Amino acid sequence: MSFSYWQLKLADRVGTLYVRFGNWLARRLRHHFYLYLAAAISVFAVVDALHLHKLFDLRQTSFDTLVKHRLVTAKPDPGIVILDIDEASLAQLAPDLGRWPWPRQVLGDVLTQINRQGARALVFDILFSEPDVFNPDSDTAFDAFLKECANCYLPWVRLNPGQDSSSELKASQIPGAQRLAPGEATIAGILPYFPAGLASGRLGFNSTVPDPDGIIRKYGVYEDHGGVRLPSLPTRVLRDSGNLSAQLPPSVLINWRGKPFSYRYISFADVYRDSMSEHPKRQRDEFRNKIVIIGSTAPSLFDIKASPVAEQFPGVEIVATALDNLKHDDYLRVPALRWLYLLLALALVWATAWSFYQHAAPEKLARWFGLSQIFLLALSYASINLSNYYINLLGPVSFSIAYFTLAKLYALATRRALEESAWTRSPTIQAGQQAELAWLQMLDETGEPMAESLLDKLCASFPGQIQTCAMSLAGSQYGGWRMFDGGLVFTHLQPVDLPPVLEEAELRRLVAQWLAQTGLHRYRLVSCSALRADYDPAIKPQVIWQTLFGQALLQSSTSSQEINT
Incomplete structure (x- = not known):
């Protein structure tokens, strides 16, 4: 009983310290931490490429693993x-x-x-x-x-070069030696x-x-x-x-x-x-x-x-x-591409850093990062299977994984402190402008939401002016936001004297057109609405956007009908 109590006490203390440390770190570095970390990793990568040669050169363990598990090997010469x-x-x-x-x-x-x-x-x-x-x-x-x-x-046996000075055998005396230049030197060997x-x-x-x-x-x-x-x-x-x-x-x-x-x-x-x-x-x-x-x-x-x-x-x-x-002439070659490997490592690190800095959706970021690492490792493995060259991409992979791991730990430790609502990243409404917000949600015939990849393709089929209005509810959003899976939100600022960009009828037409072209008839548009609000200096911009979104959800419930394509 006592042991269980102290276990819970310790877990509570560690959890509290973890949250406090995350909040403390977030208050001082915010999202700039991802850029600072990328700079530090980049410095180490450059030092390794120029002096240490620990990751960019041939790594014995990784090389042995690839060689041992090759699928394609040259046949032994029958001669x-x-x-x-x-x-x-x-x-x-x-x-x-x-x-x-x-x-x-x-x-x-x-x-x-x-x-x-x-x-x-x-x-x-x-x-x-x-x-x-x-x-x-x-x-x-x-x-x-x-x-x-x-x-x-x-x-004949070549002995340790450290014994050359004590040997009486001259290199030129070894039968079969080819004279290249004048000179004599002793060599340790057994003939x-x-x-x-x-x-x-x-x-x-x-x-x-x-x-x-x-x-x-x-x-x-x-x-x-x-x-x-x-x-x-x-x-x-x-x-x-x-x-x-x-x-x-x-x-x-x-x-x-x-x-x-x-x-x-x-x-x-x-x-x-x-x-x-x-x-x-x-x-x-x-x-x-x-x-x-x-x-x-x-x-x-x-x-x-x-x-x-x-x-x-x-x-x-x-x-x-x-x-x-x-x-x-088919021994393994290792191309001297250290500078190319270094540039690739820096590109991967900074691309990942920028994604973290710009609040990229965690699931999408993790997916694309994982695919990039798998591709690089597969390329190394393919090179040693399909050619006589070993393209050693372990350096770029190691540095990018090290960055992603540290950045992910920081993101988890500071998640609550750094979490921003989608509305805080919405455009600020100015005098003479009108806020436009549109909402649509796609479900299949069983009620499952449309996958994020399909939503991206649907949005990409819209005209460019509408595409630029798309706003993600993913990213750092948690909890209740999951109920909006399969949905797209569009926000736009338009001068009050110009016609609106986001129209419900136009969105319905575009969705119907895309479903007809793709043949994805199992999906239906269950919610679609578009609203507008004028500038009000007495109301915070994020409150205006939140109110529009709530009204859009309420209005869309009256138009939840299947689109016939």
Whole structure:
């Protein structure tokens, strides 16, 4: 009982403070708050666009969400095949070859058979950094295989750039490096062990380096270091085949082909056993013109990475995807449209601010604001589904939502203090003028009021002089005003020596004409009247308008009849 009492006491206190704070704020800022807030949000948007780069640049979380839930993805290139040293291969071949790493001659023997079928390239996603001290003859045989293989590509590892100064390896000494300018600089890296592989020059660094949050989104194309250009492994492969675009950035945003295992995987054990069989059963040309990437998806070999599309993504498939992207030049582009995004954000914020400032109808404002945000998000989503471009509209959306949220909270907190009657916004009557007011109400055959959107269209069909007289009873009106749903009010000031603009007969004719044109015969005009009042200095203008409206309602009750169209 005591707990319930204090709960009610606290709720009452909070409600009282909320109302007092709203009234206090409204007395000082009035509707100018919406303009002040827009200015503050605009300043922050400009600072972010020029310096902070928090909302206008690529946002990792939003980007990952869009990529992960894409409806349309490019198909994996069927010319790229992954020879997979998977868990099944490790288990099946353990009795014959022992635990991994196997003797390297085994790889050479299998790949020799594959190369005889006419493979386009054999790309290793395996680093051979040290000799096999237990199988030196096997290493000799593998080195001989590399010497004879004219389409084998080996990776080297680029270590942390912070270790460059302590390294003895010069960038120009890395096989396959392209000299761009004079100069020498050391670089931290681990090269393959085999002399034949180094002599071939077909080397490239493997760029499966994650972002600071541990997720791989980009793949390196090349690195310029010490006056030389060092290609990545996919870049080196495609440079020889002539499938590489001339203008490429140092790194690209990966255009993922879908969930893991989207490419064709072939188990190494299956190919090995078939090559050792007296009667091979596999197709003799299954690797013809294929780029074969040799790697592993076995979790025990620790080549599993995190990507936007899956928390566990095979590292070998990342290499395949990067090679596919560069081959088809369809990696994801992010247009540098920061200034356009900033202008869009400012336009949205100030358009919303002006709507609040001008007492726009809350329901209509919320509807159009929501539709604008949905449209922008849909545009971003469509761009990444239907093209290779990611139009990042999160910045404009974030700033406009932030403004709308704060403005809405202010509007709710100050609603009663700032609420104005429709009549207080009516034109002030001057000497020599006559006040005109017309009222009409549309209901359907079940008594439901006509929707606001249809009322807008009805009003838009009237002549321009009458359209400009329309006055909304929505906006900040609450409570009893709901009984006037489906109605239109027109107010106008006319010199007393001129004929009136608002005539009941003319309004009836216009409504009948519109119903006939639109075919909306389920609606009927249940109320229609028009009145006039002369200027009276002893009566406040808003009282004159209120009196006219009351008289219009009373008179219209005598003419509630269905219009035959």
